[in-house]
Amino acid sequence: MFYFQRMGEVCQFQFVLSILLLMECTFMSTQFSAMSQTIKGLPLLYQGKVRDLYEVDNRHLLMVTSDRISAFDVILPNIIPGKGVVLTELSNFWFKWALHLVPNHLQLAEKTLKDVFPDPEQRSLIASRAVIVRKLRGLPLEAIVRGYLIGSAWKDYNSKGMICGTRLPEGMCIADSLPEPLFTPSTKAGLGNHDENVSFEYIVDSIGPKLAEQLRTISLDIYRKAATYALKRGIIIADTKFEFGLDEYGNLVLMDELLTPDSSRFWLANQYQSGTSPPSFDKQFVRDYLETLDWDKTPPGPELPSEIVAKTVIRYRDVLKLITDAELNTF
Ligand SMILES: Nc1ncnc2c1ncn2[C@@H]1O[C@H](COP(=O)(O)OP(=O)(O)OP(=O)(O)O)[C@@H](O)[C@H]1O
Numbered sequence: 001m002f003y004f005q006r007m008g009e010v011c012q013f014q015f016v017l018s019i020l021l022l023m024e025c026t027f028m029s030t031q032f033s034a035m036s037q038t039i040k041g042l043p044l045l046y047q048g049k050v051r052d053l054y055e056v057d058n059r060h061l062l063m064v065t066s067d068r069i070s071a072f073d074v075i076l077p078n079i080i081p082g083k084g085v086v087l088t089e090l091s092n093f094w095f096k097w098a099l100h101l102v103p104n105h106l107q108l109a110e111k112t113l114k115d116v117f118p119d120p121e122q123r124s125l126i127a128s129r130a131v132i133v134r135k136l137r138g139l140p141l142e143a144i145v146r147g148y149l150i151g152s153a154w155k156d157y158n159s160k161g162m163i164c165g166t167r168l169p170e171g172m173c174i175a176d177s178l179p180e181p182l183f184t185p186s187t188k189a190g191l192g193n194h195d196e197n198v199s200f201e202y203i204v205d206s207i208g209p210k211l212a213e214q215l216r217t218i219s220l221d222i223y224r225k226a227a228t229y230a231l232k233r234g235i236i237i238a239d240t241k242f243e244f245g246l247d248e249y250g251n252l253v254l255m256d257e258l259l260t261p262d263s264s265r266f267w268l269a270n271q272y273q274s275g276t277s278p279p280s281f282d283k284q285f286v287r288d289y290l291e292t293l294d295w296d297k298t299p300p301g302p303e304l305p306s307e308i309v310a311k312t313v314i315r316y317r318d319v320l321k322l323i324t325d326a327e328l329n330t331f
C-alpha cells in the first residue's frame with residue numbers, strides 16, 4: 001500500500017527523470033539495435049516482434065530481448081528504452097519463482113552467457129537483456145489463462161455468451177472476475193497475422209489429449225499461484241499468455257517470456273472497479289493512444305509521441321519494482 005501512496009507523489013519526478021533517461025537510453029538502445037544484427041559468429045535464426053533468436057549450437061539459443069514495441073501485431077517505429085531489460089529481468093524472476101511448478105528453458109540450458117561470450121566487454125553489451133536458453137520445439141499455440149472478463153474474452157462473451165467453448169453466466173460486466181480462471185488457448189499466428197481463440201477440443205486435436213490436459217493443468221496452476229503472489233503486492237493479473245515447447249524427450253517445458261506486461265494484463269488492485277476497463281500496465285496504454293488516431297492497424301505503424309514513450313517507460317519500470325522490488329538502474 002505504501003508504494004501506491006508514494007507512486008502519485010513520485011510520478012512527476014519520475015516523469016522528468018524518465019525524459020532525461022530517455023535521451024541516454026535511446027542512445028544505448030540505438031547502439032544495441034545496431035549491434036543486435038551483428039552478434040559475431042552467431043547466425044540470426046528468427047526475429048520476432050520483440051525478440052531476436054541466435055543459434056548457439058543445436059541445443060541452445062541466445063535470446064535477446066529488444067526495446068521494440070508492437071501493438072495490434074504491428075511493430076511500431078519507436079523503441080521503448082529499457083523495455084527489453086525489464087522484460088528480461090521480470091521473466092528471469094518468474095521462471096525462477098515457478099521452478100517448482102514446471103521446468104523452463106533457462107533451467108535446461110547447459111551453457112551460460114559467460115560460456116558463449118567469454119570476453120567481459122562483449123558480454124556486457126547484451127548481458128542485461130540476453131539469456132541462453134534450451135532450444136525447444138515450440139507448440140503452435142498460446143496457452144492463455146484468464147481470471148477476468150476483458151479484451152477478446154469480453155468481445156467473445158458479448159457476441160456468443162461464451163469464451164473458447166465455455167459458457168459464462170448472463171449479465172456479466174466488463175472486467176468482472178470470472179467464476180474461476182479459464183484456460184482459453186489461441187493459435188500462434190506468424191508475423192503480421194492475428195492469433196485466434198480456439199476451443200480445448202481444437203488443442204486436443206492438434207497436440208493430443210494427454211499433452212493438452214497437461215498444458216491446461218500446468219497453465220491454470222501457474223496462473224492461480226502467480227495471481228495470489230501478485231495480489232499480495234497490489235497487482236491483479238487479469239490474464240496472461242504462456243508459451244510451451246517440448247524437449248528432445250517430449251517433456252513439456254515453459255519457454256519465451258513469463259508474466260511480463262507484454263504477455264499479461266496487470267491492474268493495480270486499488271484502482272480496480274468492475275464495469276470499467278481498469279488502467280493497465282500492459283500495452284493497453286499504447287493501444288488506447290493508437291485508437292485515437294485514424295490508423296487502419298496495418299503496417300507501417302504510426303510514430304508514438306515522446307510523451308507516450310516516456311510514460312510507457314515509467315510503466316514498465318514500475319511494474320518490475322512492484323513485482324520484484326528491483327530498481328531498474330541497470331540500463
Ligand atoms: N526456448 C525456445 N526455443 C525455441 N523457440 C523459442 C524459445 N523461447 C522462445 N521461443 C520463440 O522465440 C520467439 C520470440 O519472439 P517474440 O517474443 O518477438 O514473439 P513473436 O514471435 O513476434 O510473437 P508473439 O507476439 O506471439 O510473442 C517466439 O516465436 C517464441 O515462440
Ligand SMILES: [Mg+2]
Pocket residue numbers: 048050256
Ligand atoms: Mg513473444
